[in-house]
Each structure stands twice: as structure tokens, then as C-alpha cells.
Amino acid sequence: MEYIAHIRNEDGHIQSVEEHLMSVSKLSARYGKKIGVERLAYIAGLLHDSGKLSTQFRDYILEAVNNPNHPPKKGSVDHSTAGGKILFEYFHHHGQNVPMQIIAEILGNVILSHHMGLQDFLSPDTTSTYMRRVKEKEINDIDRVKDNFFQLIAPLKSLTDDLQNSKNELTDVLTRNNKRSQSKNPYLTMTFLTKYIFSCLIDADRTDSRCFEEDINVPESRNNNDLFNLFYQRLTEHLNSLNNDVNINAIDRLREQMSEECDKFADRPSGIYTLSIPTGGGKTLSSLRYALKHAAKFSKDRIIYVVPYTSIIEQNAAEVREILKEDEHILEHHSNVIKEDEDKDAKIPYQKRKTHQLTKDNWEVPIIFTTMVQFLNTFYSKGTRDIRRFHNLANTVIIFDEVQAVPVKCISMFNEALNYLRNVCNSSILLCTATQPALEFVEDSIDGIDGEIVPNLDKVTDHFKRVEIVDRTRHGGWNTEELSYFVLDVLNESSSVLVILNTKTVVKKLFNQLSKNEDTVVYHLSTSMCAAHRTAILAKVKSTLQSGAKVICISTQLIEAGVNISFDCVIRSLAGLDSIAQAAGRCNRHGEHEQRNVYVVNHKEENLNYLKTIKAGAEITERMLIDKQNGNISKDLLSAEVMNLYFKNYYTELENELGFHVPSLKENLYNLLAGSETYKQHYKNKTGEHFPLQLYTSMKTVGDHFQVIDQQATSIIVPYKGGADIIAELNGDVDLKKMSSILKKSQQYVVNVFKYELQELSNSGDLIPLLDGRILALRENAYDLNYGISVGEEGKMAPHIL
Template structure:
């Protein structure tokens, strides 16, 4: 049933991989993949009598020798079966498979263990025409059943070794490409879903306009609902981009609504919020999944209040495991979850198979640095080969980047407002103030005294901590937010953000947090970052034509140069803003383009070009059935942060670990940059215990980690 569901959901697969008989080959792969479990040793292991110390997949693949195909289909089916749990490198290392004499002897011995159940296996094989007729749609008869153990052929010897030799000699076949990826990926998906008690893929929303039943759609929403194929969507914060993107996904669905939809956002906080929102909007919580580095922890927290630890953990694992499979039609994720597949990390075949012909919504595409932007662009180019479609969204994307994406991906459609329509969303009066934040504390205090909801944004954590300490005295209902709180305290702060009189933060407030303040005071930053900060003030002011003030200081702190290395961009941004008063929404794109008129510069340009040059070469060395450990390390090096626990929570953390309450232990974890980690290591302020790093630094639940220096803050906000 899972097989039929996948076949119906992905009808374009044979064409994409260039193998018309693909579904026949997958059927045989599924049919034989567990035959090796009939071995007497495996059956004893099931009853707990003894460990078998062999792999059933190796024996299962031997039945492929009865298929009446040419060598390539037989090799493909055998490879999929042999590797559907472990890759070939693991099998060779752990089970001494061919070409070693020990491996040959062991295979022969284990093969004999099929003898007691061999007649029953023959009986099952005779049902191939009947079962294939039911689930494939026509009867298969390209098989001659094995009459004895002696007719079985060692598929590892006859298939895996030639496959690896072809790799070494650069004699690649279709099995080294999409054909192998789809066969391994869909076999794994069928096996995992059936094992999890799910016998079909869920399909998407039947009518998205019924979910968002607007009396009148905005122009961009209406255009998106009629747009077929790839497109850009450029629209202001708060103008209904999310609904527009979902209308686009609906317009590009197939008749059965089986295309998978990936909604990609840059930050964990915004992903969590979107997940919660779509679960509410779609009514059925099974339709939507969440994927990011701390997804299990987030899911655990959603069950924590209703259940005890073990039940909450079990429920979180069930939800996460199903999301990781080809099951839910909508997934909210970070681009890193997609990039992972490009690095050949275990399970990438299933992930790539799932992403074929999928619909990708790339939200907040402006938020990434040059290196990550290049990785995303190269990844989308690869997904294009799998017939994926893209809607790329932003409020503040420089035109040079937009044109580059359009050119490289062949995008010709842009959904946007006209200049006059954009100006309907105008909400801010911008002023550039002389001096820095410490020179203007009186002005901030005056706004607080006037009972305004005040937002202050600094560029470094240390600066934000100082300003918060100064301003919060005597202020009720205030908060500080940045990236150096332990998870427990960060969650507590985020839960109160909407109702604070004063919020001081870093770039953390740029990340789609649902907050709305009356006035902003910001340290200097590149224009696109400032626009995101402005968006946290007077979010819906355009509805009643209300204008509210946003202030930017001319000077930042001494350490800003470590955060924004291209200070020319910052200076140019301030120069342009100083000439504005009421910031018309239509002006924003023009100003952003003027700031970035030369495109990427210096280190940003070098980083972007390096990825563009090297990533295609790197990805061309990724092959199905093989997982390279080095690639995994390469991928995780993309994360420029290190998890630590403040030393004052060491006993609490270790106690939770000892009691196997791992998610409770995670509440004490904070993140620091790689540079800060190296500095603490140099100063002997770190110790490792139970695989966790404990930092001997002061920590305050109100202020977060109090680190001595900011030179290496970049990456942790």
C-alpha cells in the first residue's frame, strides 16, 4: 500500500531518472528486501535467543538472481536491497563481505540458514503476478523462482564491487545518479513508513482558498493564486506573503494534491511560529511537520505540560520520525535541512526522492550571508534537475541578488505591488540621530516616560546588556533578547515579547518575531537589516494610516566592525536614510539597490564566488548507496556556533542526564560563536563532562552569558 501511494504521488519519477520500468524495479526491490529474515539465525535473534551477527539484506539480495532482466536492472535492485539499512562501506567494514576469504565463507554459511524456510519463500515468490497486479497495476512475470539454495548468487560480490570499481575508474552509469537515488530513497521510505504503521502518504489541502477565506484578496495573493511555475514575490512585512505563498503552492499542485511543500525560513523562532500557525490554520496537525536542529526539543516542549517526561518524549519522537519520512505534505524547515541532502549524509537518497517535483517556498531570502546564499542558489539549481518549483520571497532583497537568482534558475515571473500600491503600506518616519546610543539615553527615557512601547536594537550582545541594565531600572514589564541565553530563559523571554513596555535586543529581533512596538532606537547597520528592524514597529499601521518614528544612531560601538565587516555599506545606508523623512514603502527597494549597487564586495564576494566554483565539483562526488563521513563533517562545519552549559548549572544538567531526561537537560544549553569558544578554551574556562562543554563564565537569567569580549561575536546574536 505504501508502494502504491508513492507511485501515485510521484508519477514523474521514471521520466526524471530516465528509466521507464522504474516502478517495476522498485516493486521487486520491496518484494525481496526482507527475504533474508527467513534465515534461522535471524529468527532466533528475534526471539532473543542469541545475536545473529550478520545482515539479512545481503541474503535478501541473492533472490534477485532469478529476475529475467539485463544486468543493470538486476544490479540496481540488488544494490537497493543490500543498502536499505546500511551503506556498503559499513557492510564491508563490519561483516567482512567480499572480496575477503572470510567474507566468502561467512556468506556461504549464512546462506544455508535459509534452508528450513526455503520452500515457504518459494511459495511467496509465486504470488508475484497477483501482488504486482494489485499494487503495480499490471502483472509481472519477469521472474524465475530459485529452486534451491545452490542457485542463489552473492549479489554483494556481483553488484557492489563492480559499482565501486566503476566509481574508481570514473565509468559512471545511471545507477550512480538519479536512478540509484530514487530506487534507494523510495525503498527506504516504503520500509520505514510500513514499519511505523503508516500505509500511505498524506496529501495536501484540497482547497487553500477555503482555509484562507478572504472576502477580498490582496493583489499579490490573487496573482500568486494564478501563477504557474517559479516566481519571485516581493512585498512588505505584514502584507500577507504567507497566505500568498500557500495560494501559489495550491496553484502548482497536481490533481491528487500529492506534491510535497517545503516552507523554508532562516531562523528557529520563525519556524516554530509558522509551524504553530499552520497547524492551527490547517486544523489537521498531521499535515504539517517541523525540521530544524532543535525540532525534537520543541516538540517535546509542546507535550510537556500534558504528559510526564517519558510519554512527552515518546510523542515527540513519533511526530519527528514521521516528519523525517515521506509522509507529511507540508514541512517547515531551515535551508540547512535541504542542504544536508547535497552533502550525501545518511538518508539523502530518501530526502532527494521526496524533494523531486516538490514546491519550495523560500521566505526571508534576504536574511542569509553571502556564503549561505551561494549554497542555497547552488542547491536550488540541483533541485531544478528534479523538477522542483520555487517561490522566492522577500521584503528587502537587493536587485543584484534577485536578478542573479532569476538568471541562474530561469525565473521570469515576479509578483509585486505597483509603486502607489506599495505606498499604501507606509508606516515609518525615519531619523538619523547624531552620536551613539549613550548620547541619546534621555530621548529613549522620554519615550518610556510617555508610556510608549520602546524597542532598542544593539549590534552586539555586550552593548545590549549594558543598555538594558541602564534603561530597565524602574521600568515594569521589560525584557532583553539575544542569542546567549540558555534555552529555558530564551523561551521564557520569547513568551512575553508582545506585551513589554521596553525590549532591548540584538539582531535576534530581525527574525520574524511577532512583535509590534511604538518606537525604535537602533544602532547603525546595513539598510536591509535596518528595514527588518523597522518592521517590528507599527506593523499594521498602514491599516489606519498611522506613522510612527524609527531612529538610527550615527555611531555604534567599537566592536561593530566585527559584526558588519563592510562598514562602507553601513555608512552608505545612513547617508541615504538621513535624506528621508516619512519612509515611503516604494522607496525601500530603490534605497536598498543604491546601497548594494556594486553587488557583493571584498570578503563577501570572495566567499560567494568560492562556493559557486567549488560546490558543483563537491556535489558531483556524491553517489547513492555510499555515505562519506568526511561529507558529514563538512556539512556540520557550516554551523558557526558551539553549545555550552554555564558552569553554575552543571549539577542540574548532569542530574538530568543521569536520569535520562535529555530534553530537560537541554534547557540549560546556550550557544556561543566558534571564535568565542576558542577564546574561552585559550583562557582555560571550559571543561568537558558527559560529552557537554561547561563554560566557567558568569550567567544571569535576566542578562544571559556575560562574556568578557565581543571581538568574535559574529554568528551568535
């Protein structure tokens, strides 16, 4: 009998289980080899679909294909548990040593989870999903599945030998991640190893399935050295053209010097380095120069830029594309356009469901621009979509632009991710910001910084001083009307003003107030606009600035980091000192004037009660402003020394938040990554027995509760310009081969909305479900060319505007 893994939609061709398992195991091993776990990843691939070696699954898949509109219930034939059961039965009994039991647990969890996300070894309620699956759950025809696997795929002796030999891989990973810190918890390392192998398996499984569906060969691994060398040459030519400009000023000369330092530093081996170029110092191109040279010299697979805001992606990616004369090999990944929903999957016809699963991006291109949300989701979010990318973070150059923007609750988990990437994955990491966030100060810290690229940092900072921080906070604060008068007064003394406030509500209110003045050009920016829309607004702002006309721009903090724009004056609502420093970077950015002012105000109408970290930062900054006024702080507020003091106060104030505390769990998510001793004790108290597994981590629970942004956001494609064409295209039948390209283009036309906004848009009939509801689009009249998504009111999409 031929056991079936897949049936091609186009021509009904069958891929046998044997063909699929061998192909996936080889591809998974290739991914695992990057960090020295080739054999572990191979075994995961070999066993992952062993449950398909049954007549029940053969009947199930034939029924699904023959009756696509009324397929059998998804999961009615369990094919993912069998591999975990085989490992548990043969390699987890008392006669096996501890390393073998750990390997059986790691690989068993990876295999039985490959359709739903990694499971808990020990859950908060003291149950174990893993144990229930491998020991208690009954699988029809499991004996036949085992016999078929050992006869058709791998004899028991061969599997035993592979597992015995894989113990060295486990030991090596533990040694590499623990060598810098003796207090490192080995269970934490094993969690990351589990996630890495899981990533190898998920990507290998879906890649092989996609290639079979498209009837193409599995892609070979590629070496990007020649490409990175070419890009390095193009960047060097661009920089040389800038440096040969006869009108180059002192600030430009400093940028040139720091760029040269980055070039020299690229010859150093992989590590975690800081690049503390002052705001406006040219971090993007300097870090790219380091990354391209380092990647070519040390044969790195890719370069990944991680930024806090999508607005930075838009500008930086566009600039890099233009300089490198490249588009195909550069990816912008803002958001997950397709929602992952296991319950909804079960109701979608079989072939459509397969299309959804196979088209999710895996970050295989040479240069990627993405957000901190996407980076952290790759490590910690639930399900299978995001973690698929994990293995492509190995052997890379990762540049964190504006690293100070890591959410406080994620600090410990961020630090451990970086430790693993450097110590185990051979990745080189660059922490870029003018306001380094003292990541070594916290308890669960980075295992040491390997060096700062910029020499004589204090001297460089002094040379870059272009602004003065002016405290204009006052008792009771400013209301919108009062602030509008102040903005106009400041505009009378200068030609351009940037106002940055903490919430979209007050930004929109001030914009409306100032727009009443017909003699003033006023622009509005917020995250309610899609990327393409913000880019268009910024282009108009820059054009107005260059013309010399008076202009006001009112924005949320999205404009603070990485946006290359310069105003004569900046007014910043009270926030963390790092935010004020970033805002200052948009003032007199190129040293056009000897010195300009950055005014700090307190807006009484801002509600920060639900923005705990912004509120805490604002309160600490307010105290530091008072200390500065009283002479207790002698250094400049934007100096590295004062910024370090700010972050130490900030992390001390919020120390209970750093490990991602979840009150309902009575635990930090950080602790659950290594395993909760409290949960293990509860298990013993409840059962009277010791917990029967070597690992007791709670990875599913972490995924269920992990979200970088406090409020859950949903991505919606909006009908701004090209977004309307994408919506129309997705509204029809979409070929699998075109899906990835469409989703890539859609990134420019996506807005993330919170749950309450989503509900209002749904209630007003402004949402259009696409691809069986897995993608959401916005009705045209719900988008406004001044504000972006207009919740609860009609938008204005007049074609002559913009």
C-alpha cells in the same frame, strides 16, 4: 531455511527477508513515482537488504535479539554491500552501455550506503569508497546470497529487464533538469537523482520496519485536496472578517489587494515565483492563500514554510493553527533533537538502537513549518536522517519566507536545489521577502524566475513607506553606556523602542544596563531561549505595547523577520541593508503614525571578526549611507532598486564564498556535487589510469563538511515549563509508538548551543543525557527566565516569574 529481516521486540514475530524486500521495494517505488523514477526506486528497494539472505546474518540477528545487552558488534555482518556488488558484477562490465553503468553506480551507491549515508565515488585523496565496497571488499557467502536472491526474490532476467527499462527514467530526469539551461552539468542532476532515490529507499525501509515493529499496516498514500480546500475556506472566512472591519486603514487595504493578487496567481502552473510584498504587508497569510488554493488545484502533497529563524516558526505556526482551526496536520520542525552518531549506535542495545532510528521524522504531514537549516540539511548533510525527507519535497508548495537570509556560502547549492525541485520534482516555489536577494545575479543562479506576484511593485512600496532611515553612526562607534542613554532619550519622545544588535553578548549587556532604571519596562530576547520562552516574552511585550506603557525590547536579529509586532521607534546596529529593512518592518508596522524613525548606530563593542558575512554587509551598508548623504544614491534606501544594488555589491564582495569553499579540500562543495575535474586528474596522475567509473562525485565529502551555520550546534531540551515534563518522560522507558509525539512536542523546548557552550555546560555538570546520550537535556538551575541558557552561571527558574 527462512532468512530473517527483523524480529519484533514485543512478541518475537519474524519478518522474512522476502517479505521486507517486497514491501520496501513497493513503497520505495511509490515515492519514486512522484518524479517518474518508479522503477529505479523499486530496484533499490528490492536489492537493499539482499545481504540478509545468508546464514551469517540470520545467526547475527538471532544473537542480537537473544542477548540484547551484549549483542554482536554492529556491522560485524555486512548486509548492505551485497546489493551493490550484484549490480556492479552483472551490469557494470565493459559490455554494458554508459547509461546502464551509470544506473548501476547510482543504485549501487544508494544500496550499500543505506545505513551510513551516501559514499564518495571519488574522494579528495583519490580513493573510492564505492569501488572498495563493490569490487574489493570480500563478503562471506556472497555466492549463496546471489543464488538466494535470484531464486527467492527476482530472477536475473527479471532484474535485467527492470534495469533496461529504467534507462528511460534516467534520460527523462536529465532532460527535464537541463531543458532551461544548456550549460547545466548533467552530473549535478545525477547527484540529485541519487539523493532522491536514496531518500525513497531510506524512508521506505524505516517506514516498513516501524510498521512491522508496531504491528500495523504500511500507510496508504493520501490525497490532501479536500483538506486544503477546507483550509482555504477557513482562511477566506478569516480574511473576509478582517476586510469587513469598519476601522480598516489604508495599509490594511493594500494588504487586502496583495492577498487578492496571490489568490489569482494560484491558478498559474508550478514554477519559481517571487512575492515581494513590503515589510508588514501580510506575507504570511497572503502566501498561505496562494499555497492552499494552488495545492488544491494542482493536487500537491503538502505545503512547506521555510524560514530563517525559529522565532518566525513559533509565531506563524501559532497564527495558522488558530485560523485553520487545526493542529494535527501542522508540524513545526525546528531542530534534530536526537543526535545521529554511528559510533555511539554501535554501543547501544539492539532494540533501543532500532527505536532511535525508526522514530526520526520524515515530513509526511500536510503543512510543515521548518527552518532554512533543516531544508538545506535535507539536501546536503551527511548520514541518513535528514535526507530521508527529500522525496517529500516533491510535488509540494514550498514558501521561503525571508529568502534573503540564505547563508552566502550556501547560495549556489540553494539555487541548484530549487532548480531541481521545480524542473524535476514538479514543486511550486514562492520566494517571499521585501528584500529580494538577486539570486539570478550570481554565476550558479536560479534558472529564471517565472513571475512576480505583486504588480506595480514600486508604487506599492511607496504606499507602504512608514519610516525614515536616520544615520546615527559616528566615528569610533557607541559603547553600551552611551547607547543606553540614547535609548532612554528616544523613549522620552515615544512610547516604545526596539533595539536590535548583532551579538548576544552586547544584547545581554545593554539589557542589564537599562534594567538598572527601575522606571522602565525592559525585555530581552535571544536564541539562548527556547521557542516557548520567546513566545511568552513576545506576548508580554505585545501586551505592554497595547497598554500604552513605555517599553524597551532588546533583541538579536531573531525579531527582524516575520514577527508581527510594532514599535514607535527602532534602533538598529549597523548590518546589511536587508537587515536594516527587516528591522524597519518592526517600526510603525501598521501605519499607526504618519512616519517614524529607524536609527542606524555602530556599536563599538560588537565583535564581528568571526561573523564575516555580517561584517561585509555592514561595511557595504556603511558605504551606501555615505553615498546617500553625498547625493550619489537618489532613491530611498529601502527601495527595490537600491536593495538590488546592495545585493549585487554583497555577492560581488563575497563571490569566492558562494559555492561553499572549503580550504582544506582546495575545492568548493558545489563543485564536488558534480565531481571535481581536479580530483579526477589527480587520480590519473597517481595511478596512470583513467578513473574507472562514469560518476566521480564526492557526496560523502560534501556531507562531512556541510553545515549551514559555521559553528556546529547541538540541540538541548531545556526545563522551561512543559520542557521539564518532556525531560522527565524521556528519562524513563519510552515506547516506540509514543516517541514521535514526544519529539514533536519537544520542538518548543529546544535551544541550539555551540560547541564551546556545550563543553562549558558539560564541565559544569549542567547536561543530562537521555536515551543513552542520544538526547541532551539541561539541568534546571542552568536556565534563566531573563536570558535562557546560562553558561557558566546559575539560572533563575523562580516559578512565579512568567
